Amino acid sequence: MHRLYGGFVFFSLCLLFLAPSCSGGNILVYPVDGSHWINMKIILEELHARGHNITVIRASNSWYIKEKSSLYSSINLEMEEAFEDFFDIFIAEQIKVQREGASLMTFLKLNRDFLSMLTQAHVLWCDVTKDVFENKTLAKQITDSKYDLVLTDPAIGGGLVLAKYFNLPVVLNIRWSPLGEGHLVLAPSPLSYIPVPGSGLTDKMDFFQRIKNMFFYGILKFQEIVLVGPIYDDICSKYIEGGCSIASLLQQADIWLFRSDFVFDFPRPTMPNVVYIGGFQCKPAEPLPADLEKFVQSSGEHGVIIMTLGTLVNALPKDVADEIATVFSKMPQKVIWRHKGDRPSTLGNNTLIVDWMPQKDLLGHPQVKVFVAHGGTNGVQEAIYHGVPVLGIPLFFDQYDNLLRLQERGAGKIIQLADLNSHTFEEGLKDLLHDSSYRQNIQRLSRLHKDQPISPMDQAIFWIEYVIQHKGARHLISEAYTMPWYSYHSLDVLLLLLAVLMVLLYFIYAVFRCLCCRRKRKTKTKQN
CATH class of the missing domain: 3.40.50.2000 (Glycogen Phosphorylase B;)
Known part of the structure; x- marks a missing residue:
């Protein structure tokens, strides 16, 4: 055993000194x-x-x-x-x-x-x-x-x-x-x-x-x-x-x-x-702060829902936030919600409002069941890495396109702003919580993403x-960027080939026409 350990140490030192600096x-x-x-x-x-x-x-x-x-x-x-x-x-x-x-x-x-x-x-x-x-x-x-x-x-x-x-x-x-x-x-x-x-x-x-x-x-x-x-x-x-x-x-x-x-x-x-x-940017989850870990563990078998709308938007309008809070209050899950606006009047005891959350550490926690997000690239990629299905509320920029890719692969669901209300929001949450295919699909994406040589x-x-x-x-x-558009698409070559073909066809036509005319003249001469 000591010999094996010594060999391992020697091999590691060799790699260290041979590695290019x-x-x-x-x-x-x-x-x-x-x-x-x-x-x-x-x-x-x-x-x-x-x-x-x-x-x-x-x-x-x-x-x-x-x-x-x-x-x-x-x-x-x-x-x-x-x-x-x-x-x-x-x-x-x-x-x-x-x-x-x-x-x-x-x-x-x-x-x-x-x-x-x-x-x-x-x-x-x-x-x-x-x-x-x-x-x-x-x-x-x-x-x-x-x-x-x-x-x-x-x-x-x-x-x-x-x-x-x-x-x-x-x-x-x-x-x-x-x-x-x-x-x-x-x-x-x-x-x-x-x-x-x-x-x-x-x-x-x-x-x-x-x-x-x-x-x-x-x-x-x-x-x-x-x-x-x-x-x-x-x-x-x-x-x-x-x-x-x-x-x-x-x-x-x-x-x-x-x-x-x-x-x-x-x-x-x-x-x-x-x-x-x-x-x-994705890394394995680190332990949560003690108070947050206690809140997460208190969710029991039902688990936790987390929600954030990214760095550019502090809060949704009050009436929309109140509808979301109402739905959260009826869920058996605990909720952690990054929200900087006015405290929703319909907030339930199961919902924790925070100014900031350790997003990657929460997504990597086994108790987290659903990620409610706006669909920014960072959040979507972290959800894939940790294998958490996403209920997406796209706001602007590329967010709808990002969420569409998850939805197309059965790993998430989109609610448009125009359709966002207590009914659609509750229905979307329940679909992701109770239909196991969403979690299975995003965990498959997670395995594919992590299976890389480097x-x-x-x-x-x-x-x-x-x-x-x-x-x-x-x-x-590529040198393609230095080419004019007509050269890039070979339109100049195509035009030349078409011109050559037209000349060739015209030449063949002219030859046949000349032969036909000569034959007609010979026939006329014989008749005369």
């Missing part, structure tokens, strides 16, 4: 605030643990990104405007429009305001990025720091412009770009079976659904050409030699760390520089260090 890199991070920062920070924690030096660009009024941290140093950029209250107001108005059947003009105005807010966010961050270029001291500081790469979340494209300006390799922590879902910019995306975000479609579409899919793709292109594209065209034409577009900057990125995988997403074409890290986090760190070591990954970037 990676000297710490110098990484500039251009993140996006809110829930996007939550998963970016998890990557930074791992990079910091491996000895990398990290600098984070943050807005002075950031919601979540602290100025001082043991993980990173920060570059603070002045920004006055914020959008903390916008989402709560938007949700209240959206529920009102959907429930009261408001006019088409009201609906269009609501969506116009939402698009206007998103456009304004791009404008603000482009202005902030311009300030970096105009501030000679700061620009020199960034140049002198000799960063190895820029790690950025391109939901806001400022990091891409900054990397191009300073000629630095780029690693994207991405699912969404200014032009929509990331794949639509990078990889072949046939609209016959790849649903456009917002369409509410799956990869199985009939003829009329494909028409709908094409329509939503047209909306995306409109946003790119009219709303978002010009914002980045302006800053690129001014500060990047020769100019560029936001699409070209995305396509030139060295590595895409894509926050999804094909356990969750529908199968589709991809590219060699896309690394799928869906669920990289963890998503290890893949993410490997490829970041790969770019540092090799000063980029240009060999993985």
Whole structure:
């Protein structure tokens, strides 16, 4: 036994000394605030643990990104405007429009305001990025720091412009770009079976659904050409030699760390520089705080329901919250509800209201039976990892599409805001609690997700260090992006072949016509 143990120790030491070492890199991070920062920070924690030096660009009024941290140093950029209250107001108005059947003009105005807010966010961050270029001291500081790469979340494209300006390799922590879902910019995306975000479609579409899919793709292109594209065209034409577009900057990125995988997403074409890290933020559950553990254990055989609507929305409107509280009060389960608004008047003794909850630790607790969530990427992936069925209440962005993927696989159920009331909510909860197929299906997804040779986090760190070591990954970037659209689709070749065929057919026709005419002349001569 001692001999075996000694051999194991010797083997472990050999692996330790033979493992390739990676000297710490110098990484500039251009993140996006809110829930996007939550998963970016998890990557930074791992990079910091491996000895990398990290600098984070943050807005002075950031919601979540602290100025001082043991993980990173920060570059603070002045920004006055914020959008903390916008989402709560938007949700209240959206529920009102959907429930009261408001006019088409009201609906269009609501969506116009939402698009206007998103456009304004791009404008603000482009202005902030311009300030970096105009501030000679700061620009020199960034140049002198000799960063190895820029790690950025391109939901806001400022990091891409900054990397191009300073000629630095780029690693994207991405699912969404200014032009929509990331794949639509990078990889072949046939609209016959790849649903456009917002369409509410799956990869199985009939003829009329494909028409709908094409329509939503047209909306995306409109946003790119009219709303978002010009914002980045302006800053690129001014500060990047020769100019560029936001699409070209995305396509030139060295590595895409894509926050999804094909356990969750529908199968589709991809590219060699896309690394799928869906669920990289997920970890085994840790013990709950003593008071929370006591509450969870008090649920007995009935278990616990947890509910949260993410980081951007503090609370639902009071009347909706009261209806939800009424349903919870009638359930035999205990409930933990992250809710920051007014305390619902119909709250039952079985419901615990909290400002914050250890979401991953609760999802990993065996007593938790159902997760009521808005459908953000982080929450959905954590539900898959821990195998907890989801009752989804999508609010905006990609949330409906995320939940649709779970529903399509029988691992969750969606209640639209327009249909949310005490009856539908109670019915949805009971379906997930009493129909065992939901839990069986999401636990199957969990097993598939975990059955990987390398963890998503290890893949993410490997490829970041790969770019540092090799000063980029240009060999993985397709030349397709440099081709004009007609060459990409081989329309010029097709036209040439058609022209050659037409000439050939005309030549054959001309020969036959000549032969026929000659024969007619001979016949005439004989008759004469």
